[in-house]
Amino acid sequence: MARKLIAGNWKMNLLRDEGTALARDLALRLARTVDPAFDLLICPPATIIAPIAAAVAGSGLLVGGQDCHSAPSGAHTGDIAARMLADLGCSHVIVGHSERRQDHGEIDLMVAEKARAAQAEGMVAIICIGETEAERNAGRAPQICSRQIAGSLPRGATAENTVIAYEPIWAIGTGRTPTAAEVADTHAHIRAMLAVHVPAEAAGIRILYGGSVKPSNAAELLSLANVDGALVGGASLKADDFWAIAQAIAK
């Protein structure tokens, strides 16, 4: 079983000085930890990845992007190529976050192409999936996850280059989460879907839970079968909270 991955998605928050200070704080805590039970990743806004990556180099703290374009370069004003993120030292890229699917109309095929672009540059694609509240209420959450995995998983996905993040949209930033039993059920379903699409890799692909993860619920969520880590939004903006979430992993 791979080590758990605790990933922080800073979204559109923090300027250079405060972001660098937060990253340094986390890097210091990680550097002082003997044999950590987790991989720790932060995904700052693209504007401050460069100073942060330089500030934490060698500490073990991983740095990632929140999105990338699917093309290697070209006439795409305002976009960022996977190679540009890799060039700054990023090891991971979040793709297909529900906020990008909603705000920018990203569909599964685009997410798969972005994931493949990140992987082609040697980075790990964190592919986000998850149902809306209406879909959940209609009992369609499993079908939605199945469809998103089928459409968003690129060919050539492996345990090394792919992470799935299950983020029910209604749980993001709301303080609400599914019950432990519901999370366990959904993650088992996702594992089964991976076994259909990438049989040889399915067991090793990490499946993160995201949506209102905080220090008070992290221990329970991270102890569940098939929960291989967390994708944390709001609570990743405070070093104490983000660190407490990582510390909640049972040794």
Ligand SMILES: O=C(CO)COP(=O)(O)O
């Ligand atoms: O969207 C998320 C992480 O990608 C979750 O955000 P919150 O942890 O703020 O609910």
